[in-house]
Amino acid sequence: xxxxxxxxxxxxxxxxxxxxxxxxxxxxxARHPTPTEGGPPDVAARIADAVREAAESAGVxxxxxxxxxxxxxxxxxxxxxxxxxxxxxxxxxxPFPLAATLTExxxxxVRIDNDVQVxxxxxxxxxxxxxxxxxxxxxxxTGVGGGIVLDRTLWLGRGAAGEIGHMVVKRGGARxxxxxxxxxxxxxxxxxxxxxxxxxxxxxxKTVLFDLMKKRGRNRLTSGVWAAALDKxxxxxxxxVHRAVAALGAGIASAVNxxxxxxxxxxxxxxxxxxxxxxxxxxxxxxxxxxxxxxxPDMLPAALGDLGGAIGAALLVEP
Amino acid sequence: xxxxxxxxxxxxxxxxxxxxxxxxxxxxxARHPTPTEGGPPDVAARIADAVREAAESAGVxxxxxxxxxxxxxxxxxxxxxxxxxxxxxxxxxxPFPLAATLTExxxxxVRIDNDVQVxxxxxxxxxxxxxxxxxxxxxxxTGVGGGIVLDRTLWLGRGAAGEIGHMVVKRGGARxxxxxxxxxxxxxxxxxxxxxxxxxxxxxxKTVLFDLMKKRGRNRLTSGVWAAALDKxxxxxxxxVHRAVAALGAGIASAVNxxxxxxxxxxxxxxxxxxxxxxxxxxxxxxxxxxxxxxxPDMLPAALGDLGGAIGAALLVEP
Numbered sequence: 001x002x003x004x005x006x007x008x009x010x011x012x013x014x015x016x017x018x019x020x021x022x023x024x025x026x027x028x029x030a031r032h033p034t035p036t037e038g039g040p041p042d043v044a045a046r047i048a049d050a051v052r053e054a055a056e057s058a059g060v061x062x063x064x065x066x067x068x069x070x071x072x073x074x075x076x077x078x079x080x081x082x083x084x085x086x087x088x089x090x091x092x093x094x095p096f097p098l099a100a101t102l103t104e105x106x107x108x109x110v111r112i113d114n115d116v117q118v119x120x121x122x123x124x125x126x127x128x129x130x131x132x133x134x135x136x137x138x139x140x141x142t143g144v145g146g147g148i149v150l151d152r153t154l155w156l157g158r159g160a161a162g163e164i165g166h167m168v169v170k171r172g173g174a175r176x177x178x179x180x181x182x183x184x185x186x187x188x189x190x191x192x193x194x195x196x197x198x199x200x201x202x203x204x205x206k207t208v209l210f211d212l213m214k215k216r217g218r219n220r221l222t223s224g225v226w227a228a229a230l231d232k233x234x235x236x237x238x239x240x241v242h243r244a245v246a247a248l249g250a251g252i253a254s255a256v257n258x259x260x261x262x263x264x265x266x267x268x269x270x271x272x273x274x275x276x277x278x279x280x281x282x283x284x285x286x287x288x289x290x291x292x293x294x295x296x297p298d299m300l301p302a303a304l305g306d307l308g309g310a311i312g313a314a315l316l317v318e319p
Numbered sequence: 320x321x322x323x324x325x326x327x328x329x330x331x332x333x334x335x336x337x338x339x340x341x342x343x344x345x346x347x348x349a350r351h352p353t354p355t356e357g358g359p360p361d362v363a364a365r366i367a368d369a370v371r372e373a374a375e376s377a378g379v380x381x382x383x384x385x386x387x388x389x390x391x392x393x394x395x396x397x398x399x400x401x402x403x404x405x406x407x408x409x410x411x412x413x414p415f416p417l418a419a420t421l422t423e424x425x426x427x428x429v430r431i432d433n434d435v436q437v438x439x440x441x442x443x444x445x446x447x448x449x450x451x452x453x454x455x456x457x458x459x460x461t462g463v464g465g466g467i468v469l470d471r472t473l474w475l476g477r478g479a480a481g482e483i484g485h486m487v488v489k490r491g492g493a494r495x496x497x498x499x500x501x502x503x504x505x506x507x508x509x510x511x512x513x514x515x516x517x518x519x520x521x522x523x524x525k526t527v528l529f530d531l532m533k534k535r536g537r538n539r540l541t542s543g544v545w546a547a548a549l550d551k552x553x554x555x556x557x558x559x560v561h562r563a564v565a566a567l568g569a570g571i572a573s574a575v576n577x578x579x580x581x582x583x584x585x586x587x588x589x590x591x592x593x594x595x596x597x598x599x600x601x602x603x604x605x606x607x608x609x610x611x612x613x614x615x616p617d618m619l620p621a622a623l624g625d626l627g628g629a630i631g632a633a634l635l636v637e638p
Contacts, residue, residue: 159579166608169489258465
């Protein structure tokens with residue numbers, strides 16, 4: 001019986017593959033940049049390459065893999081094995097049969113789920129969520145995603161639960177990348193933060209953010225760029241991160257007032273990069289909004305780090 | 320085996336008692352004003368009176384009651400059968416053994432739970448929530464309370480889940496009766512609405528709200544007063560109810576974005592009084608904030624009406 005499985009974290013900038021053993025330990029990995037041109041078949045081919053490379057690094061034949069799990073952005077139809085409307089992937093609007101394509105290429109069963117749900121599942125089974133019966137996972141990255149664990153099970157609602165980034169923290173407030181107003185993500189999503197930084201920069205405000213970006217050969221304000229700017233005490237970076245933390249505090253406190261979960265786990269690109277000190281800042285920003293403020297939830301950074309999404313994806317095909 | 324049970328809805332202004340039969344049908348009822356002086360023993364004595372009177376009206380001997388359920392404000396300890404910090408009841412700060420006191424007076428087992436949770440339980444089992452696997456109950460009254468039904472079970476978290484009234488809809492916004500800023504209840508709670516109306520009235524703004532209140536011999540803006548002022552096209556009443564509806568729209572949409580429940584049931588004093596047309600207004604106010612706006616949750620008024628809280632309380636002692 002095959003005991004090795006592969007997990008894929010499919011992101012806008014990178015494809016992270018891992019191969020895990022029977023105890024979920026990572027025995028091999030590979031990372032490729034996500035194609036920025038072409039379409040879904042090109043992305044699928046790159047995913048297959050990453051799986052083969054990760055298997056090779058683990059000394060495992062691809063034929064030995066018991067299955068491949070994929071955490072994907074966009075609208076995932078688990079039953080059909082398709083992904084649609086993945087806006088940050090090239091020309092990926094219509095539903096594409098990603099599971100069937102990968103099964104054909106790799107000869108293993110493939111399961112796909114939402115990227116954030118998969119990462120939260122990883123934290124539930126193997127990471128920061130292990131000791132808790134209920135917790136809220138908040139994935140702070142380009143957007144702000146979420147996963148709700150109740151009675152040690154992901155609550156999915158009618159399939160779209162967990163959109164903590166689109167809770168309203170300020171009626172009539174800032175425009176969100178989703179087009180609505182006052183969403184948490186309008187203040188705390190890295191995409192919205194970058195747009196605001198560009199706007200201020202264009203208006204003549206000083207910042208090292210864009211110099212750091214160019215120095216690193218990037219065309220986006222990555223989590224690493226934000227962290228480096230904070231290290232240099234850049235005023236604009238501090239102000240915009242402070243604004244994000246304040247919005248996260250209000251939004252997460254609202255969710256806790258509604259659900260009274262035991263813990264909150266902060267992950268995502270920016271959450272993982274900024275880590276523990278910023279988890280504490282978010283906790284402090286929540287405090288004035290908590291209805292039962294005498295026993296706030298435990299606050300923890302995601303424990304699985306950069307590989308968490310891929311490790312969580314491997315759990316989708318647990319034997 | 321006793322088949323009749325009593326249910327009590329303990330409110331700040333009234334004590335509503337019902338006696339229900341084996342099929343949950345109401346076979347007797349009584350209503351008393353809640354004592355405004357004295358302390359917990361006086362309130363308990365009045366509750367016992369209401370139960371006796373409801374039993375008499377049903378032609379049932381008190382000894383025949385299989386149990387008494389109570390929906391109470393304040394901090395309820397179900398196990399201990401105590402209620403503490405019931406701010407709208409007279410001199411009720413310390414935990415008072417309400418269950419033991421009523422058992423002594425009535426000779427029947429007594430169970431107590433939070434008033435809003437009990438009312439939502441009633442809607443789940445017997446009312447508007449019957450067809451749904453998941454729904455959010457929003458109780459729009461002096462405050463804004465909530466109950467979360469997932470997989471046909473009330474989700475209680477660590478005991479305090481459902482505080483939808485203290486979700487933040489406007490960071491840095493209006494002061495809430497709870498002392499925090501920007502809570503939904505700061506805009507939509509009848510208590511906060513009345514405070515705002517008094518402030519505007521004192522500053523010289525015209526309204527019929529306080530004339531209607533006096534004409535009815537009240538010293539508070541009851542739900543009936545608000546409804547009557549709306550009937551007279553009173554500008555201030557319209558503005559403040561519109562403001563409340565807008566906040567309810569944002570707050571409930573936030574909760575739906577997080578939980579993706581199938582339905583929302585609107586109850587409470589003001590919700591029940593204003594009814595269906597205002598449920599539709601709340602639905603319209605939610606729409607621009609819904610992340611998956613193509614399939615909004617079903618929106619319904621609570622079906623059990625004024626007796627819902629007491630009927631739900633009777634379910635606590637279901638045989």
